[in-house]
Each structure stands twice: as structure tokens, then as C-alpha cells.
Amino acid sequence: MLLENLSIIRAHRGLQNKEFSAQELAQACLTRIKADNPQLNDFITVIEKDALQQAQDIDKQIAQGEELGYLTGIPYAAKDIFLTQGVKTTAASKILADFIAPYESTTTQRLKRAGAILLGKTNLDEFAMGSSTESSAFGATKNPLDSARVAGGSSGGSAAAVAANHCLFAVGTDTGGSIRQPASFCGVVGLKPTYGRTSRYGVMSMASSLDTIGHFAKNIEDAAIVLQTIAGRDKNDATSSSQPLDNYLTEIKQPVKGLRIGLPREYFNADGFDSRVKRAIEQAVQQIETMVGRPVETVSLPHTSYALATYYIIMPAEVSSNLARYDGIRYGLSVEAENLLSAYLKTRSRGFGGEVKRRIILGTYVLSSGYYDAYYKKALQVRTLIKRDFEQVFQQVDLIVAPTSPTTAFKLGEKISNPLQMYLSDIFTIPASLAGLPALSLPVAKVDNLPVGLQIIGRQFDEKSILRLAYALEKSVTF
Amino acid sequence: MSAIDQTLVAHLAALSKLELSDDEQVVFAGQLNEVLEYFKQLQSLDTHNIPITSQVIDLVNVTRHDEDKPTDEDIKTAILDNAPQSSGRYFKVNKII
Numbered sequence: 216m217l218l219e220n221l222s223i224i225r226a227h228r229g230l231q232n233k234e235f236s237a238q239e240l241a242q243a244c245l246t247r248i249k250a251d252n253p254q255l256n257d258f259i260t261v262i263e264k265d266a267l268q269q270a271q272d273i274d275k276q277i278a279q280g281e282e283l284g285y286l287t288g289i290p291y292a293a294k295d296i297f298l299t300q301g302v303k304t305t306a307a308s309k310i311l312a313d314f315i316a317p318y319e320s321t322t323t324q325r326l327k328r329a330g331a332i333l334l335g336k337t338n339l340d341e342f343a344m345g346s347s348t349e350s351s352a353f354g355a356t357k358n359p360l361d362s363a364r365v366a367g368g369s370s371g372g373s374a375a376a377v378a379a380n381h382c383l384f385a386v387g388t389d390t391g392g393s394i395r396q397p398a399s400f401c402g403v404v405g406l407k408p409t410y411g412r413t414s415r416y417g418v419m420s421m422a423s424s425l426d427t428i429g430h431f432a433k434n435i436e437d438a439a440i441v442l443q444t445i446a447g448r449d450k451n452d453a454t455s456s457s458q459p460l461d462n463y464l465t466e467i468k469q470p471v472k473g474l475r476i477g478l479p480r481e482y483f484n485a486d487g488f489d490s491r492v493k494r495a496i497e498q499a500v501q502q503i504e505t506m507v508g509r510p511v512e513t514v515s516l517p518h519t520s521y522a523l524a525t526y527y528i529i530m531p532a533e534v535s536s537n538l539a540r541y542d543g544i545r546y547g548l549s550v551e552a553e554n555l556l557s558a559y560l561k562t563r564s565r566g567f568g569g570e571v572k573r574r575i576i577l578g579t580y581v582l583s584s585g586y587y588d589a590y591y592k593k594a595l596q597v598r599t600l601i602k603r604d605f606e607q608v609f610q611q612v613d614l615i616v617a618p619t620s621p622t623t624a625f626k627l628g629e630k631i632s633n634p635l636q637m638y639l640s641d642i643f644t645i646p647a648s649l650a651g652l653p654a655l656s657l658p659v660a661k662v663d664n665l666p667v668g669l670q671i672i673g674r675q676f677d678e679k680s681i682l683r684l685a686y687a688l689e690k691s692v693t694f
Numbered sequence: 695m696s697a698i699d700q701t702l703v704a705h706l707a708a709l710s711k712l713e714l715s716d717d718e719q720v721v722f723a724g725q726l727n728e729v730l731e732y733f734k735q736l737q738s739l740d741t742h743n744i745p746i747t748s749q750v751i752d753l754v755n756v757t758r759h760d761e762d763k764p765t766d767e768d769i770k771t772a773i774l775d776n777a778p779q780s781s782g783r784y785f786k787v788n789k790i791i
Contacts, residue, residue, distance in 0.1 A: 411750075555787070573725065596746055598750075634725050
């Protein structure tokens with residue numbers, strides 16, 4: 216059993232055919248994590264005992280001839296922003312360094328019920344704010360393909376864990392690109408479903424109108440399986456949707472001929488877009504044209520250039536509100552002080568890192584009296600314009616293809632001292648987030664041995680079409 | 695719209711219950727001004743009569759019955775275990791009044 220050769224489906228067959236046991240599979244992953252984690256730093260917490268206990272229980276089920284679901288006995292990892300009952304959950308922040316989750320998130324609960332085995336909690340940018348994991352209070356995660364480079368962020372640990380064969384899939388969150396960008400940097404599949412397709416219950420909120428729970432996998436079939444398990448209405452999440460799920464495993468195998476695909480001209484003229492990445496994307500687009508049997512149309516999303524500013528007003532505003540709860544009263548770091556105000560100031564100042572503080576202050580500014588209309592309200596109006604751009608385009612085409620990131624994985628330390636430079640690495644992923652659209656990153660090429668991801672964006676709740684195109688494309692790309 | 699200076703950063707920090715050193719205030723002011731410059735482009739966009747988007751999947755009035763559903767006692771215990779200071783089934787806090 217070579218972890219490099221295992222996908223969810225292959226592992227599922229291996230377990231069914233008794234080629235190996237769930238314990239052997241979990242142990243193989245845990246051994247590799249133990250060897251790599253000191254360098255890679257993809258895991259904050261590894262829950263070896265629980266994982267092996269769960270694997271042992273599953274092996275008993277297998278021995279009794281019980282039917283196995285696709286995810287039974289499959290090892291996975293969760294970004295350390297998902298509450299996992301009884302397990303330390305830190306959001307990669309000092310303010311929660313010793314916090315033990317008192318309850319379970321819906322997503323990890325659904326995975327547990329399906330028999331998936333949680334191996335540990337992965338590293339992220341503190342409170343999911345960042346594009347490189349360099350803002351983690353526990354050090355950056357290295358890119359498994361080049362240890363001098365970032366794994367991307369904010370779900371860098373989850374992306375790296377799948378790319379390094381530490382697990383067969385991983386869950387993360389994507390607010391402005393935090394699944395898609397690290398997927399592109401690490402050469403794995405990353406899916407951000409439609410906002411509300413998955414449940415945010417038990418996931419620490421960053422920006423409530425944008426946060427979307429999603430996942431990383433080694434291939435599209437695996438991604439479809441995970442989506443089927445975690446998606447769906449949750450009565451504990453008022454923002455989750457009642458839209459019925461499709462049968463994703465069946466849908467991905469439908470023919471792609473005749474699908475209308477659009478390429479937004481504004482994305483291809485963006486500043487800072489690496490020309491070699493551009494060429495790799497163009498080649499993938501040519502493959503797509505052959506597959507669908509018609510030319511990819513050039514479309515226009517006229518408000519694209521306003522998306523970054525819009526996002527960096529709305530998101531920090533929501534962040535400033537969501538992070539008010541970290542006050543040292545009910546949980547987390549609590550600094551002793553002479554009075555309540557001092558306790559708040561000292562706890563929060565010592566507990567939060569620089570990027571978190573920066574975004575809280577920016578959010579407070581754009582929401583404050585005198586600036587609210589000019590910034591926050593304006594951004595909410597521009598959000599409508601951006602959403603309408605997509606609605607217009609989706610009258611002409613079924614799917615939009617675009618780059619995921621303007622560059623391949625950048626070097627550690629390259630952007631961390633310039634916040635605006637760091638924010639610009641999200642230019643291609645942010646618009647779909649603002650419109651609440653599903654989007655996937657599929658590795659399609661390598662430039663200087665570093666992966667390049669193609670982004671496929673679809674209509675709300677049309678994950679099946681995205682996965683269908685990706686499944687067909689995946690079979691024809693080689694790198 | 696004024697640019698962000700050190701005084702404003704200090705004021706915003708106080709509003710957000712954050713304590714920043716003098717150096718931090720200066721650095722933040724510089725970084726935030728760069729970000730604000732970038733935001734200026736939004737001002738030139740005509741948004742007259744454009745409605746705001748707060749909810750991106752058109753959900754409306756999602757409510758449930760107002761009923762008392764007691765929390766599991768074990769979860770309550772786990773919650774209190776995280777409390778920096780507690781007394782019985784209560785959180786202990788600094789004097790407010």
C-alpha cells in the first residue's frame with residue numbers, strides 16, 4: 216500500500232478487498248506525518264490515539280462483513296478552525312492556544328458518521344486571515360513541492376497534508392480564495408462550494424456572508440464523494456440552503472460536449488499575472504475547447520477590477536464584529552488586569568497577531584460613523600454589481616474558466632511585509648466569493664516544477680457542472 | 695475622507711479593545727493608508743439606486759420557533775472547563791459596576 220497511489224476510491228476498494236486494514240492505513244499516514252511535520256508544519260495537532268481507536272472499530276465492522284461507505288476508514292484532516300469535540304482547536308492563534316472544543320462542527324460530524332477518520336488539525340493563517348499561512352501563530356506551512364515556498368493560505372496546512380500524502384482528503388474554509396489558492400500552489404484539487412451549500416455550524420466565523428466550507432482531494436471523483444457527504448441543509452446554520460443535492464458521482468461522468476464555456480477578458484489583462492502561468496492556463500483552455508467541441512467564448516465581467524477593494528472592505532468589517540467575542544471572559548487567553556477594560560485590551564493585544572489586528576482596525580474604520588456610507592455601504596452596492604456581472608454572463612455560458620492565482624507559490628517571506636501585495640494574490644478568487652458562486656481549482660500544469668491551478672466557476676448550486684468539466688479535463692492533462 | 699493618522703489608529707484601536715504600541719500605530723497607519731488609497735477607485739463607480747447585497751443566496755426570514763431547548767449537561771461542563779475563571783455553573787468576571 217503506497218500512500219502516493221491511494222485515492223479515496225482506491226483506498227475504499229483496498230479496505231473492501233482486505234488488501235489492508237483501516238488501522239494499517241491510518242498508521243501509514245500517522246507515521247508519515249510524524250516524519251514530515253517538523254519540517255512541513257502542516258499539522259498543529261495530531262490525534263493519534265483517537266484515530267487508531269476509530270480505525271480499530273471500523274476494522275471490527277469490516278470483519279463482521281458490514282457494507283462500507285466510500286469514506287469508511289478513510290483518513291482525513293481538518294483545518295484548525297473546525298470545532299472538533301474534546302480536541303484542541305486554536306484557529307492558529309495564541310488567543311485560543313489551549314482551547315478545547317466543547318462540541319463538534321456539523322461538517323466533521325457528518326464525516327465521522329460516514330466513517331472517515333480524523334487524523335489531526337491542520338495549520339492555517341491566524342483566524343483564516345491570509346494567503347500563505349505565514350500569519351499562523353505556530354509558524355508557516357511549507358509547500359511540499361518546495362520547502363522554500365509557501366503552501367498558500369489560509370488553508371495551507373490542509374492543502375499541504377493532501378499533497379504530502381498525509382491523508383486522502385482534507386476540509387478547509389474559503390472566504391476569498393483560501394481553499395482554491397493553496398490547492399493551486401500545492402497541486403491538488405480544491406473545491407469551494409456555493410455559499411450555504413455546506414454548513415458553517417461549529418466553524419469559527421471570519422466573514423459570515425462569505426465563509427464557505429469546502430475541501431481538498433487528490434482527484435475529482437474523490438472531491439465529488441466528499442461533497443456528497445458534507446453538503447446539505449443544516450438546521451443549526453440559518454444561512455445553509457435547502458437546495459437539494461445532486462448525485463455528484465453520477466453527474467461527473469456525464470458528457471461535456473456542448474457545454475458553453477466563457478473566459479473573462481478582465482482576468483487575463485490583470486497586473487502581476489505571470490506570463491508563464493498565463494500560457495499554461497491558455498493551453499488548458501485549448502484542451503477544454505477540444506473536449507466540449509466548441510470555442511471558449513470571451514466574456515466580460517466589467518466590475519472585476521473593483522472586487523478586491525470591495526472584498527477588503529466587507530470582509531474586515533465582518534471580521535471586526537466576529538472577533539469581538541474573543542475577550543478572555545468565557546474561553547481562551549485571559550490576561551489578569553486591574554480592571555475589565557484593561558483585561559480586554561491586554562488579552563486581545565497579546566492574543567491576536569498583526570494581520571488580525573490590522574483587519575479588525577480596518578473593519579472598525581469602514582463601519583464607523585462618517586465612513587460607513589462611503590466605504591461599507593458602497594462596497595455592499597458594488598457587491599450587487601459584481602453579482603449581476605456573473606448573472607449576465609451565465610445567461611450566455613454554463614461555466615467560466617479562469618486562472619486561480621496570478622503566480623505559482625511564492626517564496627516564504629516574499630510578501631508578508633507588504634499587506635497590499637499579499638491581498639493582490641487573491642484577485643482571481645475574490646469575485647466568485649463575493650457572488651457566492653461555487654468554484655474549483657484543478658491542477659493543470661507545472662511551471663518550473665511548481666503547480667498551476669485552473670479555476671472553474673459555476674452558477675449557484677451547479678457544482679455538478681463544474682465537477683463534470685473538471686473530471687473530463689483531469690483525464691487529459693499531463694504534467 | 696481623511697487619511698488614517700496615528701491618532702485615528704489609536705482611536706480605532708480603543709474602539710476595538712486593542713492596545714497598540716506607538717511603533718505599531720505608526721506602521722499600521724502607513725499600511726492602512728496604502729489600502730485606503732486602493733479603495734479610492736470605488737468612489738468613481740456610479741452606484742446610484744443600486745441595492746445592497748447582504749445575503750448572497752436570497753434567503754429570507756429564516757426563523758425557528760422560540761422554544762427552550764436545554765443544552766446537554768456534558769457540553770455545559772465542557773464549556774465551563776474552558777472558562778478562565780468559574781464558580782459552580784457560573785463564569786466569574788471582573789467587577790463591572
